[in-house]
Amino acid sequence: MQFNTHSPIYLQIAGYIHDLILNGIWTDGERIPSVRDLAVELEVNPNTIVRTYAVLQEEGTLDNQRGIGYFTAPHAKDLVLKKKREQFIKTELPSLFSSLKVLDIPLEELETYYRTFQKDAQSNENKDETK
Amino acid sequence: MQFNTHSPIYLQIAGYIHDLILNGIWTDGERIPSVRDLAVELEVNPNTIVRTYAVLQEEGTLDNQRGIGYFTAPHAKDLVLKKKREQFIKTELPSLFSSLKVLDIPLEELETYYRTFQKDAQSNENKDETK
Amino acid sequence: MQFNTHSPIYLQIAGYIHDLILNGIWTDGERIPSVRDLAVELEVNPNTIVRTYAVLQEEGTLDNQRGIGYFTAPHAKDLVLKKKREQFIKTELPSLFSSLKVLDIPLEELETYYRTFQKDAQSNENKDETK
Amino acid sequence: MQFNTHSPIYLQIAGYIHDLILNGIWTDGERIPSVRDLAVELEVNPNTIVRTYAVLQEEGTLDNQRGIGYFTAPHAKDLVLKKKREQFIKTELPSLFSSLKVLDIPLEELETYYRTFQKDAQSNENKDETK
DNA sequence: GTGGTCTAGACCACC
DNA sequence: GTGGTCTAGACCACA
Incomplete structure (x- = not known):
């Protein structure tokens, strides 16, 4: 180890x-x-x-x-974006998917959390505008 | 830093x-x-x-x-599973979602990769059985 | 210390x-x-x-x-009983009372617990007899 | 042993x-x-x-x-007080009560000693104030 | 044999 | 300065 x-x-x-x-x-x-x-x-x-x-x-x-x-x-920016996307898809996604499998979390559940995350992000932006 | x-x-x-x-x-x-x-x-x-x-x-x-x-x-096993799920949802998902946002990858694209991943996993299992 | x-x-x-x-x-x-x-x-x-x-x-x-x-x-037996009683009253009671004071437990509360204790003891004896 | x-x-x-x-x-x-x-x-x-x-x-x-x-x-302080009370009631009281039983001391006798203890404590406090 | 505790001394990150 | 971690090595109680 x-x-x-x-x-x-x-x-x-x-x-x-x-x-x-x-x-x-x-x-x-x-x-x-x-x-x-x-x-x-x-x-x-x-x-x-x-x-x-x-x-x-x-x-x-x-x-x-x-x-x-x-x-x-x-x-x-485009170059970095492309690079990071490739790296994300090649190395991070497989480990994500294997986590989902081990933890027995279906992809549908991910979508639910995603919507919550987007709502939270939006409300934070609104706060920032108010500042 | x-x-x-x-x-x-x-x-x-x-x-x-x-x-x-x-x-x-x-x-x-x-x-x-x-x-x-x-x-x-x-x-x-x-x-x-x-x-x-x-x-x-x-x-x-x-x-x-x-x-x-x-x-x-x-x-x-159940206990650990529960613990890891909570930790995954609370800390790893948000960072995943923010990556998706920055990299401009829609959730639908994730599903495509997921299906590929599952097919690969299955074909690996079949190999194992053949052994 | x-x-x-x-x-x-x-x-x-x-x-x-x-x-x-x-x-x-x-x-x-x-x-x-x-x-x-x-x-x-x-x-x-x-x-x-x-x-x-x-x-x-x-x-x-x-x-x-x-x-x-x-x-x-x-x-x-009488001798030991006498000895233990004296020792109990002289050394254990004061420490008990000072605990009660520090923990803010009135003597009346002790009586409540005492009754519970006696009931428990009795029910245990009954069990023993049944054996 | x-x-x-x-x-x-x-x-x-x-x-x-x-x-x-x-x-x-x-x-x-x-x-x-x-x-x-x-x-x-x-x-x-x-x-x-x-x-x-x-x-x-x-x-x-x-x-x-x-x-x-x-x-x-x-x-x-509150937290410790709560903790100590629980521990006192759960573990020390039963051993106290069983001592009382073995030594054949009725609870009423305890009350007598308690009053003496309180008087002593009070007179000590008065001394402290005099200092 | 097992785990539990304690010491001595080292190195690290944070402030 | 602070706490946090790790090592090496010792001794103990339990089984």
């Missing part, structure tokens, strides 16, 4: 940046924080960020202009 | 035992490995297993008889 | 013998087990029993006839 | 803390000694105190804030 297994920090940060892009916090083509700045913000060694940015550049999510800085790619 | 998020080993082992019971590897009322034996098998300190077993006894999943050993409770 | 404090075993055994006499299991003037026999029965070092019998002889509960053995005194 | 009957130290300390709360020495919501400090004070291993505090937190008597310390719960 294996305990205390993590994905490496630089990959955790890559996932974090994916989420920033998906949620529109970093928009397509925008200039993003320098390696040094992000390292300070996340309280992490700059080399870790270097590695993260390299991975994201490799996969096409980020562009680099030497001497200027890093930018999100022109279609970063 | 949070890196290094673990649940403690003794709880990871508790979860592992839940799965053993759910999957019928440990059946209701059966004698289970002694503290020392399981500690050797999982390569942890006996005290860690003591703590795991104490938690599971507290929640009613295990019984024990001093000087004899630990046993799964008479209705251990 | 003091943990793990016991009365010495020889005194615990003295109390045990008091109870035997009070409950009529050892009657007045009866010959009682030899030091050696009682030591075996209670799984205790014979010297411990020697000490117990010495204490009980000192307080008048036991008599010793050299070469023959130990006997309960002619009025052993 | 059973000699050497202890409750474990961590439970003895739990009982000791119950008393501190009942007697108002630790008041509701108050910060209590750190694990290490109490361990030093009671001359036990810190892990023993950890276990005691865990038990008391489990039963709702204590709260804690990570990195800050332990606190008595907002209604700790």
Whole structure:
């Protein structure tokens, strides 16, 4: 049995940046924080960020202009969305379905909970608007 | 940002035992490995297993008889199933649904994948029978 | 703070013998087990029993006839009863009363529970007779 | 026969803390000694105190804030009082009543002693006020 | 043999 | 500083 297994920090940060892009916090083509700045913000060694940015550049999510800085790619959001969807369908769905099977929860029950979830989400949005 | 998020080993082992019971590897009322034996098998300190077993006894999943050993409770499987279902609905479903929303996957699409999953599972079972 | 404090075993055994006499299991003037026999029965070092019998002889509960053995005194039961009553009133009652005070339980409430206790005891006796 | 009957130290300390709360020495919501400090004070291993505090937190008597310390719960005193009353009525009263029966002390006699006890207690209080 | 408790000492995350 | 966890090793009671 294996305990205390993590994905490496630089990959955790890559996932974090994916989420920033998906949620529109970093928009397509925008200039993003320098390696040094992000390292300070996340309280992490700059080399870790270097590695993260390299991975994201490799996969096409980020562009680099030497001497200027890093930018999100022109279609970063679509690209990340596609990537996450594939990963979700290939790895998360099977584990979800096997949970449903073991726990003996039919798909119909899921739909019920889904409607409740959507109603809750909506009422929260309304609250936010009122603020 | 949070890196290094673990649940403690003794709880990871508790979860592992839940799965053993759910999957019928440990059946209701059966004698289970002694503290020392399981500690050797999982390569942890006996005290860690003591703590795991104490938690599971507290929640009613295990019984024990001093000087004899630990046993799964008479209705251990039902109890664990109930517990896991509650936990699944309360904590995993919301995160699933929010993934669906972010990834823009309608519930209907899930059903399609579900049917594929079930067919695959069935064909695997048939293979097993053929063995 | 003091943990793990016991009365010495020889005194615990003295109390045990008091109870035997009070409950009529050892009657007045009866010959009682030899030091050696009682030591075996209670799984205790014979010297411990020697000490117990010495204490009980000192307080008048036991008599010793050299070469023959130990006997309960002619009025052993009355003597023990008197002793226990005194001890009860002097040491146990105050602690009981202070519990009642701290827990805010009026004496009247005690009477209620007492009646319940007596009824239970009686019904148990009836069961015994039926046997 | 059973000699050497202890409750474990961590439970003895739990009982000791119950008393501190009942007697108002630790008041509701108050910060209590750190694990290490109490361990030093009671001359036990810190892990023993950890276990005691865990038990008391489990039963709702204590709260804690990570990195800050332990606190008595907002209604700790009421909670402990309720717990102790139940335990007193269920386990101590029957043994009291059976003592009364064996010693042939009628309940009325108890009342006499009770009045004496109350008078003594009152005169002690007056002394305290005079101080 | 079993589990239960306790100690000593270490390392970690949080504040 | 705080609590939380884990290890190593010891001793105990029960069966």
